[in-house]
Amino acid sequence: xxxxxxxxxxxxxxxxxxxxxxxxxxxxxxxxxxxxxxxxxxxxxxxxxxxxxxxxxxxxxxxxxxxxxxxxxxxxxxxxxxxxxxxxxxxxxxxxxxxxxxxxxxxxxxxxxxxxxxxxxxxxxxxxxxxxxxxxxxxxxxxxxxxxxxxxxxxxxxxxxxxxxxxxxxxxxxxxxxxxxxxxxxxxxxxxxxxxxxxxxxxxxxxxxxxxxxxxxxxxxxxxxxxxxxxxxxxxxxxxxxxxxxxxxxxxxxxxxxxxxxxxxxxxxxxxxxxxxxxxxxxxxxxxxxxxxxxxxxxxx
Amino acid sequence: xxxxxxxxxxxxxxxxxxxxxxxxxxxxxxxxxxxxxxxxxxxxxxxxxxxxxxxxxxxxxxxxxxxxxxxxxxxxxxxxxxxxxxxxxxxxxxxxxxxxxxxxxxxxxxxxxxxxxxxxxxxxxxxxxxxxxxxxxxxxxxxxxxxxxxxxxxxxxxxxxxxxxxxxxxxxxxxxxxxxxxxxxxxxxxxxxxxxxxxxxxxxxxxxxxxxxxxxxxxxxxxxxxxxxxxxxxxxxxxxxxxxxxxxxxxxxxxxxxx
Numbered sequence: 001x002x003x004x005x006x007x008x009x010x011x012x013x014x015x016x017x018x019x020x021x022x023x024x025x026x027x028x029x030x031x032x033x034x035x036x037x038x039x040x041x042x043x044x045x046x047x048x049x050x051x052x053x054x055x056x057x058x059x060x061x062x063x064x065x066x067x068x069x070x071x072x073x074x075x076x077x078x079x080x081x082x083x084x085x086x087x088x089x090x091x092x093x094x095x096x097x098x099x100x101x102x103x104x105x106x107x108x109x110x111x112x113x114x115x116x117x118x119x120x121x122x123x124x125x126x127x128x129x130x131x132x133x134x135x136x137x138x139x140x141x142x143x144x145x146x147x148x149x150x151x152x153x154x155x156x157x158x159x160x161x162x163x164x165x166x167x168x169x170x171x172x173x174x175x176x177x178x179x180x181x182x183x184x185x186x187x188x189x190x191x192x193x194x195x196x197x198x199x200x201x202x203x204x205x206x207x208x209x210x211x212x213x214x215x216x217x218x219x220x221x222x223x224x225x226x227x228x229x230x231x232x233x234x235x236x237x238x239x240x241x242x243x244x245x246x247x248x249x250x251x252x253x254x255x256x257x258x259x260x261x262x263x264x265x266x267x268x269x270x271x272x273x274x275x276x277x278x279x280x281x282x283x284x285x286x287x288x289x290x291x292x293x294x295x296x297x298x299x300x301x
Numbered sequence: 302x303x304x305x306x307x308x309x310x311x312x313x314x315x316x317x318x319x320x321x322x323x324x325x326x327x328x329x330x331x332x333x334x335x336x337x338x339x340x341x342x343x344x345x346x347x348x349x350x351x352x353x354x355x356x357x358x359x360x361x362x363x364x365x366x367x368x369x370x371x372x373x374x375x376x377x378x379x380x381x382x383x384x385x386x387x388x389x390x391x392x393x394x395x396x397x398x399x400x401x402x403x404x405x406x407x408x409x410x411x412x413x414x415x416x417x418x419x420x421x422x423x424x425x426x427x428x429x430x431x432x433x434x435x436x437x438x439x440x441x442x443x444x445x446x447x448x449x450x451x452x453x454x455x456x457x458x459x460x461x462x463x464x465x466x467x468x469x470x471x472x473x474x475x476x477x478x479x480x481x482x483x484x485x486x487x488x489x490x491x492x493x494x495x496x497x498x499x500x501x502x503x504x505x506x507x508x509x510x511x512x513x514x515x516x517x518x519x520x521x522x523x524x525x526x527x528x529x530x531x532x533x534x535x536x537x538x539x540x541x542x543x544x545x546x547x548x549x550x551x552x553x554x555x556x557x558x559x560x
Contacts, residue, residue, distance in 0.1 A: 056386070056387045056388065056389065057389075059387055059389075060389065060426040061426060061427055061428035061429075061455070062426060062427055062428040062429040062455070063425050063426035063427060063429075063456075063495065063498065064425065064426070064498040065426060066426075067498070084386035084387060086386070089309065090303065090305055090306035090309050094386060097386045097387075119309060120386070121313060121383075122306070122309045122310055122313055123310065123313070124384050125313065125317070125382045125383065125384060126382075126383045126384060126385060126386055127313065127316060127317075127346050127383070128346075128349055128350065128353075128383060128388050128391075129342060129345055129346060129349065131309075131312065131313075131342065133305075134305070134308060134326075136304075136305065138303060138304060138305050139305050142303075142305060166338045166339070166341040166342065167327045167328070167335065167338045167339055167342075168327070168328045168330075169308070169326050169327060169328070170326055170327070170328050171304075171308075171326060204330055204333075204338070205330055205331075206330060206331035206332070234330075234332040234333040234337070235330065235332065235333050235337070235338060235341070237341060
């Protein structure tokens with residue numbers, strides 16, 4: 001595929017021009033769609049406000065996964081969440097991947113499309129992991145221009161998530177929250193605030209998660225992720241194979257107080273329990289929000 | 302190369318090859334050394350990809366057992382790093398790897414078993430297509446039949462296995478003890494396809510396999526029957542051809558017919 005022909009043609013085209021788009025709507029309290037729950041969801045219409053689907057799981061030629069997705073989309077609002085956009089990679093953009101993402105979005109009509117502030121590989125390789133970046137001006141410039149390119153290609157603002165990280169680079173010039181705030185301001189992308197990831201990274205790097213939380217511009221956050229992790233003693237690994245822990249629930253309360261009414265979902269990727277068990281956690285996100293926030297009709301703004 | 306690009310290259314090389322250059326740019330945390338923290342990425346890389354292989358090749362995993370499968374999986378990960386953004390396609394090269402890499406190539410049933418699982422996986426999420434039904438065939442007058450050409454369903458695929466891998470597959474699928482691996486005198490001719498949502502396979506007789514392969518190449522029915530006449534009783538060629546065709550249509554392996 002001719003990459004050069006798809007890139008902005010002049011330096012002027014690369015100038016900062018945040019893509020103006022309406023803030024995505026509040027969807028309520030949702031869950032990550034997993035194949036283990038297909039039958040229960042389609043057979044029972046469980047009380048879940050919306051589903052997040054892993055984009056790559058449906059970037060397929062056809063068959064049962066896409067058929068099920070079509071039926072889910074008929075019943076529930078859906079957002080697309082990718083793991084391979086590799087927005088911070090210094091490799092050339094993968095337009096074949098972007099076209100697949102765009103084609104899926106045309107089918108799903110998601111409320112928004114999200115991925116992670118990370119990279120997954122360079123030099124033609126894909127490590128299938130959410131790899132960390134240094135928080136430098138050079139990296140920020142690169143990611144801002146890459147977000148603008150992706151948003152132009154997709155014709156919509158994207159949503160980017162903070163990832164769990166296990167290392168920090170000695171050449172970072174700013175904090176992760178400063179980087180995210182600047183990225184959102186300059187590119188116009190929205191933010192997916194993963195509360196568990198904030199907790200994990202804060203523990204791993206020895207800072208206060210509240211400092212991170214308070215450093216994120218409140219009006220740019222459109223989604224929360226809630227998930228479990230594995231504590232290794234000296235560090236925490238973001239495994240998504242446990243229930244949400246109490247510390248992360250506490251941080252969720254603080255996040256609601258700062259960010260207000262934000263679409264929230266439970267994310268479970270391994271050791272997946274029956275749907276009922278996850279519904280308990282989904283209901284808890286709802287109950288806490290209803291307790292902490294004023295009723296919808298009385299909320300200012 | 303920019304500093305950012307150079308750093309990403311070092312970071313990736315450290316994961317893929319064990320090179321430690323990037324550690325000079327990573328900080329210790331308040332509680333842990335950088336080697337351990339960077340090791341989280343190194344470990345996750347191999348384990349995630351081997352897990353993907355386990356998901357795609359559940360019966361090969363059963364056949365080899367945890368230890369041997371994981372050893373094989375890590376060898377594959379090292380030999381064939383993923384080049385596709387979607388993990389779905391990472392295992393596509395496994396049959397070829399098993400066919401060519403020591404010591405696995407000395408046990409051809411492994412490559413065949415992987416090839417059969419790959420074909421079934423591919424049928425599962427293959428493109429959608431119309432399913433040709435018998436009523437559509439009734440629209441053609443008898444004199445048109447010689448010119449009829451058939452289009453396989455997008456999920457349909459043929460493979461030839463040199464071993465009894467299909468019998469091994471079937472036993473493993475039914476939680477039975479698989480037969481001893483054996484190399485066949487004649488290859489086993491397998492047709493794989495998706496019926497509604499379920500991937501299927503069956504073994505074809507040599508004559509039917511020949512007819513399927515030629516039909517998939519666009520050879521019209523009349524010529525197919527002439528070819529069948531060279532395989533067995535010439536007088537029964539047309540009825541045999543019609544019989545195979547009937548089976549293909551009723552099992553949803555064809556998507557279109559045209560003259």
